[in-house]
Amino acid sequence: MTAPWLVAGLGNPGPAYAATRHNVGFLVADEAARRGNASFSAPRGMYADVAETRLGATGFGAVGDAVKVVLAKPRTYMNESGRSIRALCSFHKIPLEQVIVVHDELDIDFGQMRLKLGGGDNGHNGLKSTRAHLGxxxxxxxxxxxxxxxxxxxASDYVLQPFPSKLREDVLVEAARACDAIETLINEGLPAAQNKFNT
Structure with a gap:
């Protein structure tokens, strides 16, 4: 049986953080769940809001011969994100090479996106925690x-501020594009996704 994939969107829980720059990972996870007709719940011991869907050639929400995808929004704060990611990997038997973490990136301009495998944490506390918990x-x-x-x-103040209202629609467009990139990454591999979406 094929192991599932994990798509973990990083962010901070609670309405106070919902529209902030630091929470774009949650937006992407929400878009994936919407496409996959999946609802989030909070399973015991997972420290996250979790939804399950399937992904095939037609994208999220596929049926039949499709891979299972676990979507997660950690309920821990950003600096403890790895705790829930590790718990989910352990419970669902998800290998490291099938973990996708979606996060905000200061070093890339708004409206651009990059996909990669591995690397440092570049001062991002969510990545730092994930690296530590996954080893x-x-x-x-x-x-x-x-x-x-x-x-x-x-930077610590900037990431916790909401996007300006004039960018709200663009923020959702970028979240949808990130979902497209994840679908390509799982279905076709990293080089194909990079060629299509890295800007």
Whole structure:
């Protein structure tokens, strides 16, 4: 039996953080669940809101000969994201090479995205925690660009601010594009997804 994939969107729980730049991973997980007709619940011991769907050639929500995909939004705060990712991998028997983490990326401009396998955490506490709990950084990353803060604003303040209202629609467009990239990554592999979506 084929092992499932895990798509973990990073963010902070609660309505106060819902529209912030740091929570774009949650937006992408929500879009994947919407496409897959899946609903989130909070299984005991997983420290996350979790939904299950299937992915085939037609995308999320496929039936029949389709791979199982576990979607997760950790209920821990960002700096403990790895705790829920490790619990989900253990419970569902998901190998490291089938873990996809979706996160905000300061070093990429808004409207751009990059996919990669492995690498450091670049100061991102969610990635740092995930690397620590999985014992490796060799998982896939979908890096959703949010750009650098203007002027001398601290990055820690910038990521916890909501996107400007004029960008709200664009934010959802980028979340949908990230979902397209995940579908391509699982169905066709990383090189195909990079060629199509890396900007």
């Amino acid at each position: 490796s950084g060799d998982f896939y990353r979908v890096r959703y660009g949010i750009g650098r803060p203007p002027g001398r604003q601290a």
